[in-house]
Amino acid sequence: MPYYYTLGNIPHKRHTQFRKPDGGLYSEQLFSTEGFSNDYALLYHVHPPTRIIQTDEAIDVTPKIAEEKMLKHRSFEGFNIKPQNDFLKSRMPVLTNGDCTITLAAPKGGTENYFYKNADADEVIFVHEGSGSVFTQYGELPFSYGDYIVLPRGTIYQIKFTDENNRLFIVESHHPIRFPKKYLSKYGQLMEHSPYCERDIRPPQNLKTFDEPGDFIIKTKKQNQLYGIHYGHHPFDVVGWDGCCYPFIFSIHDFEPITGRVHQPPPVHETFETNAFVLCSFVPRLFDYHPQSIPAPYNHSNIDSDEVIYYVAGDFMSRKNVTRGMITLHPAGIPHGPHPGAVEKSIGAKETKELAVMVDTFRPLMLTQAALEIENPGYIMSWAE
Ligand SMILES: [Fe+2]
Numbered sequence: 001m002p003y004y005y006t007l008g009n010i011p012h013k014r015h016t017q018f019r020k021p022d023g024g025l026y027s028e029q030l031f032s033t034e035g036f037s038n039d040y041a042l043l044y045h046v047h048p049p050t051r052i053i054q055t056d057e058a059i060d061v062t063p064k065i066a067e068e069k070m071l072k073h074r075s076f077e078g079f080n081i082k083p084q085n086d087f088l089k090s091r092m093p094v095l096t097n098g099d100c101t102i103t104l105a106a107p108k109g110g111t112e113n114y115f116y117k118n119a120d121a122d123e124v125i126f127v128h129e130g131s132g133s134v135f136t137q138y139g140e141l142p143f144s145y146g147d148y149i150v151l152p153r154g155t156i157y158q159i160k161f162t163d164e165n166n167r168l169f170i171v172e173s174h175h176p177i178r179f180p181k182k183y184l185s186k187y188g189q190l191m192e193h194s195p196y197c198e199r200d201i202r203p204p205q206n207l208k209t210f211d212e213p214g215d216f217i218i219k220t221k222k223q224n225q226l227y228g229i230h231y232g233h234h235p236f237d238v239v240g241w242d243g244c245c246y247p248f249i250f251s252i253h254d255f256e257p258i259t260g261r262v263h264q265p266p267p268v269h270e271t272f273e274t275n276a277f278v279l280c281s282f283v284p285r286l287f288d289y290h291p292q293s294i295p296a297p298y299n300h301s302n303i304d305s306d307e308v309i310y311y312v313a314g315d316f317m318s319r320k321n322v323t324r325g326m327i328t329l330h331p332a333g334i335p336h337g338p339h340p341g342a343v344e345k346s347i348g349a350k351e352t353k354e355l356a357v358m359v360d361t362f363r364p365l366m367l368t369q370a371a372l373e374i375e376n377p378g379y380i381m382s383w384a385e
Pocket of ligand 1: 300302307330336
């Protein structure tokens with residue numbers, strides 16, 4: 001999906017002999033998330049990436065569904081999710097369907113003694129609080145507040161945080177995460193009207209090759225089971241790679257808002273898309289400048305998608321009682337719009353400092369037990385006053 005990139009040493013011609021200093025062959029691996037029919041990368045390993053030496057019993061990590069069907073506006077206090085020491089244990093799925101899972105996490109630590117691979121889904125990790133680095137076979141991805149860390153499914157990674165204060169909003173997608181098609185030229189360049197461009201995409205850097213024998217466990221998630229798969233050498237043994245399928249970072253702070261004389265619809269905030277949902281960024285921006293404009297959004301039917309908003313920072317002008325880390329869920333089937341008083345209040349406002357991430361799913365979401373434990377009761381009635 002991103003542009004062509006390369007790091008380290010690769011042979012002049014793909015699929016040809018590429019030899020180590022001792023005369024042995026490096027192992028070539030083609031990595032893609034859609035078979036041989038879309039973007040891919042070629043990686044060159046010191047050891048074959050296939051040398052499994054042990055497999056552990058699977059651990060079931062299926063989200064515990066508490067409400068499969070419902071038709072009510074809901075809101076949740078995301079920061080009430082309890083911090084946990086371990087990165088994987090800290091991940092609490094709150095909303096899920098067959099296409100994606102929305103997860104909150106407050107990890108105090110990263111993946112200390114293991115590697116992680118999500119074989120089910122691409123991951124977008126939005127960093128609300130915290131900083132650190134993600135380490136992959138492609139190199140390192142340093143991250144901080146506001147970053148979207150995009151990891152294609154199958155990427156083996158480790159994550160390390162600078163300190164214990166971390167808050168993450170994670171979307172796992174069973175469909176490849178893409179740049180919105182409307183932003184792309186026929187040949188894949190982000191066009192002039194796009195709210196971001198290739199310069200804003202941060203690819204991996206600082207590729208290090210670990211040629212280390214031992215017992216390295218990759219906790220691999222497949223169909224909501226976590227398998228411990230042990231390899232006889234360090235998985236980050238890549239000397240070079242190239243291609244268009246690799247993890248990268250895009251910061252929400254690099255999203256350039258599109259504004260107008262009158263209210264612009266949510267698609268102007270679109271950041272990533274899949275076949276099953278879109279992800280949008282609401283960022284600080286100047287409001288509409290028609291002399292009679294109403295900056296607050298109009299009520300809308302949203303009959304074809306469940307709308308999830310994750311509130312990051314600033315005042316969110318159309319809603320009351322919004323806290324940092326709050327999630328609202330407006331399911332398809334009932335219209336929603338600004339809270340009472342918000343429309344009048346918005347008139348004359350010049351700008352907003354709001355920062356939020358929205359996920360609109362085309363199929364209904366189910367609520368997990370973890371979601372009910374952090375729910376604000378009575379949200380559905382908050383338009384009644
Ligand atoms: Fe909406």
